[in-house]
Amino acid sequence: MSGSRRPSADRVTLEVVARVAGVSRATVSRVVNGKASVDESLRQAVERAISETGYLPNLAARALVTRRAEAIALVLPEESRILGDPFFGRVVSGVTSVLTPLGLHLVLLMTGRHTREQVVTDLRQGRLDGVILIHTYPQDPLPGQLVKARLPVVLAGKPQTSARITHVDVDQAAGGALAARHLHALGRRRFATITGPLDAPAGQGRLHGFRDTLTALGQSAPLVAEGDFSRDGGAAAMSRLLAAEPELDAVFVASDLMAQGALPVLRRHVRRVPADVAVVGFDDSSAALACEPPLTTVRQPVEDMAAELARQVLTRVDNPEVPPAAVLFEPTLVHRDSA
CATH class of the missing domain: 1.10.260.40 (lambda repressor-like DNA-binding domains)
Known part of the structure; x- marks a missing residue:
């Protein structure tokens, strides 16, 4: 042979x-x-x-030399939210693209009081080398605890704590601005938006970028309905918007998953997309392609951002004295059939 x-x-x-x-x-x-x-x-x-x-890699031999666990924890929101959101699968894919070739293990953990205690203990006792945090809430003590303990940690998104922490994010306001300019260029004038949670930087940033850009273009402030980044939340928010303004003709939805929930509501109200209402989403996830019609959306490069999170945490595992960094990715607009 x-x-x-x-x-x-x-x-x-x-x-x-x-x-x-x-x-x-x-x-x-x-x-x-x-x-x-x-x-x-x-x-x-x-x-x-x-x-x-x-x-x-010979992990056992390497661990003896480096005194490391060869494991990085990815701390995610509660399981019920993960199962319905394609965003988190993309995060895992991006992180493992960096860790797997190096022979490093990824440990998935869900948020909760026990999880926070476990993460701190495992890092201090050498069972984990570093932590990547996804979507913390404003009062979450874990980022501050890890920073105070000088443990390797990076955060997805803008910190909601005074602690100086390395983080990776997309320019949320720039994404909202892209949606506003696109809808305005289509000649739409009755604007509305379904936001993410307004106690979170992502929800705030996307709203501010959208609203501020419309103001700069000489348009009235958009009608606002707060969502929760879920399909059901998008449907409920769309119903509220139509009840307040049945003749709206442009909607920026702050996640593709919420847009997937909002579009059937528009159909039930006999509002054609995009003829009557132009819709722009955010993420460029698999949910955007599952929409009918396929969704025009603001793309955040989730896999690239997640890979950068992995690289940043490994940098801090290797050298705990590296100062905190902020890495910002630029969004782009993906044109499809909804706007």
Whole structure:
């Protein structure tokens, strides 16, 4: 039989990975051990080579040397919310795209008082190396506890605490502004919006960007109905908007999932989309494609943002003295059939 065979994972060495990636063994070692001081193009080349060769780090040996658990926790909202929202699957995909090639484990945890106590204890006792927090609430003590204890933690979204904490976010206000300019350019003039929770930075930022941009364009402030980032919440908010203004002709919905709930309400009120009402969502998730018609939406690059969260937490595991950072991604508008 001719042709080469991929070597078995237990025979693949750092030297083999280095040869495939076209880099030095030292560079491969730094990537495998989660070191921050690697150029991004070299890091990607090494991660591709790891995938191609099937290299598996010797986690037991590495743990003895590094004194690490080789595990990162991803703390998510309560399970009932996760099951219905495609956003969280995209977060997991982005985080594992960085951790898996390095042989690191991802530990999923749900929010709750016991979870907060467990996270702090596990970090202090070495059962976890770092934590990525998703969607904390304003009074959540966990971010401040972790920062005060000088433990490796990064946050998805703008902090709602005075503690200085590394975070990764999309420019929420810029996303709302994109929606406002697009709907205005279509000639719509009776504007409304279904916001996210207004006690959360994402809900506030998207509303402010939308409303402030309409004002700058010489338009009246939009009618506002608060939602909760759920399908049912979007449906209920859309009903409230139509009761207040049956002739509205443009709606910015602050998540695709809420838009998926809002569109059937418009159909029941015999309001055609986009002929009578133009609708713009936010996220560019699978829910946008499941809408009828397919949803024009503001895209936040969730997988890229989640991968950056993973890189940031690994940087802080490697060097706890690295100062807090704020990484902001830019949104884009994806044109489909709803607006």
